[in-house]
Amino acid sequence: MEKKKDPIRKPIQKRSIEKKKKIIDTTFKLIEEKGYYSVSTPEIAKVAGVSTGIIYSYFEDKHDILIAGVKDYMEQLFSTILDIPDDTKITPKELPERFDKIMKKFINSHKHLKQAHSKIMELVYSDPKVDEIYKELEMKLSDKIVSLLLKNGFNRTNINERVHVSIGLVNSLLYENTYHKHEKLNYTRMFDYTTELILTLFKA
Amino acid sequence: MEKKKDPIRKPIQKRSIEKKKKIIDTTFKLIEEKGYYSVSTPEIAKVAGVSTGIIYSYFEDKHDILIAGVKDYMEQLFSTILDIPDDTKITPKELPERFDKIMKKFINSHKHLKQAHSKIMELVYSDPKVDEIYKELEMKLSDKIVSLLLKNGFNRTNINERVHVSIGLVNSLLYENTYHKHEKLNYTRMFDYTTELILTLFKA
Amino acid sequence: MEKKKDPIRKPIQKRSIEKKKKIIDTTFKLIEEKGYYSVSTPEIAKVAGVSTGIIYSYFEDKHDILIAGVKDYMEQLFSTILDIPDDTKITPKELPERFDKIMKKFINSHKHLKQAHSKIMELVYSDPKVDEIYKELEMKLSDKIVSLLLKNGFNRTNINERVHVSIGLVNSLLYENTYHKHEKLNYTRMFDYTTELILTLFKA
């Protein structure tokens, strides 16, 4: 005989929403510290100060908490760029400076989330669902940049590919800078080369 | 009386060496197929055709087998470049063509190991020990390229940083190309932009 | 200070009585469909349209609801016979026909409750309390039949035992017919043999 599960509860009251948030954040924090496979549901419950049972009222299963956390994190991460108003005006002259600012802000937000980032990347590689979320947001990011460029007259052939190569450059810098630091490298210089190359890609 | 663990045996006889190799290869193959956390030691033993017990004569624990496998794999992966003889001569004229060939070969070897690559990257991000191995090899790769460039007179300021930014570009292309493919992007064009940028970095 | 449990409430108001009835009926319906161990109290509450908490005002525990439902069901089941008026007159001539009618009606009511029957029998075997209820009702049934027979002059030695063997025969037929059907058996013939044997038992 089949057992029907209680449907997942959508919290409405303030206390419930906070509790759900608490579970997500705790889970994410623990995953940051120890990795997804080393975090158990009883541990999450204990650290979050809730019972094991309640977790399964708000989430389908352990993996579901992860996804919620990843979504929150990624949205926060990419918001630096996604939140730029669509009607922002940039003159060619301002571009380098503008770009420099954004990149620094972006890299900074990563630094702040350093530990998390590597765990997230682990999941991007190991978890198809996380990969999908990441891919989607990356595309949104790319589309946003393309749109901003076009609106300000920086039209180029193959603009999508140019933007993607640029994003790759930034990611790679980020990766080196936040996670994989080699001692004998000077990251300020790498930053400069990176911006230089990107501007090259969009020079008239 | 305290119990002492049997020390890890270093195989000397040919048969033993082969057995150890078999365990490593089997483990790696299974990890490629299913990921580290989905492979169990009894399964490894069975597929490798050995007893579960013997595994713990050759390796400290499950993780230890992983490390051995990762080392083997990465050395193979980077051999495209690391095996280039130190006294190879390249004239400035040949450089673009030469470079193009190497990149294609590199990307190809990745494509071939596509499945493996994402599983390995997962481990780079999740396992400090794997990360260390990866970092070390990447540095060797970087050093090799710098050395080849210097020997052929392509001296540039901050050459290490330039090489690293280039490696980042290639990695990023690889990632997009093998693992994370977006449908609306033209990867041949991205390849071209990537080589173009790298050559820019080393233009006189 | 010791905590005292709220006593089980006996509903007096109409609305309460209806609510209690609703819980019993829902529980029984769900048990029929899925079996006792596959029905959860939150599910009962939901389907019955009440809160989980209120269930524990009306019933001691989950098992208590079951018992209430079983009682209702069994009374309904045996009513075919128990409701026959005590002063019913049957002549020896009418007996076979009369008996045939009753048996058919009885078997039919079972067929109708087929699914329920097996779930109930499971409980008769597994739950001492249910067994007791069943036993008691079976005895009432037996007494009723004996009384009807005596009032109509069908006195026989060991009449109680004869009636019980008859009841066993009918049960057995029921079981075969409703629950445990073997394909190669002709149940009409079995029905005929059963009635024949019972009449034999009461032949003068």
Add this chain to the structure above:
Amino acid sequence: MEKKKDPIRKPIQKRSIEKKKKIIDTTFKLIEEKGYYSVSTPEIAKVAGVSTGIIYSYFEDKHDILIAGVKDYMEQLFSTILDIPDDTKITPKELPERFDKIMKKFINSHKHLKQAHSKIMELVYSDPKVDEIYKELEMKLSDKIVSLLLKNGFNRTNINERVHVSIGLVNSLLYENTYHKHEKLNYTRMFDYTTELILTLFKA
């Protein structure tokens, strides 16, 4: 990624066979005492004196142990009749006495397994797989009896149905006698009526 389970081990060595038997017997004994749903796997392991893990080497899951136990039990139960040699000769004169002996033996073996019987019947009603086993064995029993009767010249019309009605009568007696005893009934008399009716069914 899918995980492949270790296949269920078929014990070959004496010690393993005994261990498997021990698990089956312990499980069955515990089910007799408390019912299937009230027995836990750790409990089985503890009482059987094995580890929880080993259970899952020999059995697919908890239900699988149950099935093994039920099979053992039922074969033992029906062996009284199934083990009668096919070439047994019975003259019409001997039949009543012969039959009486077998029935007494059968009822006795039930009495001996009294507690078990009710738990098994519970499972016949609740577990489709157990029901199937029971049905199959009942059919074997029926076929055996038919075959014995035919070989000894007791041919009758609708012999299968006659035999089945007889089996029903015996079951019903058994049930009353071992499990569901009513105090005011004389079971010796019921036994006599039962045999009488069965003999009636096969009278020339």
Add this chain to the structure above:
DNA sequence: CATGAATGAGAGTTCATTCAT
């Protein structure tokens, strides 16, 4: 050297019951 049966801690999950509101 080698085996593989055995271990047992701990995983994710469920659900009868309680209690603050």
Add this chain to the structure above:
DNA sequence: TATGAATGAACTCTCATTCAT
């Protein structure tokens, strides 16, 4: 009276590791 969010003990099952043979 009534609610339903919350509890947490207990469930089935897994698997890295050990050890008697």
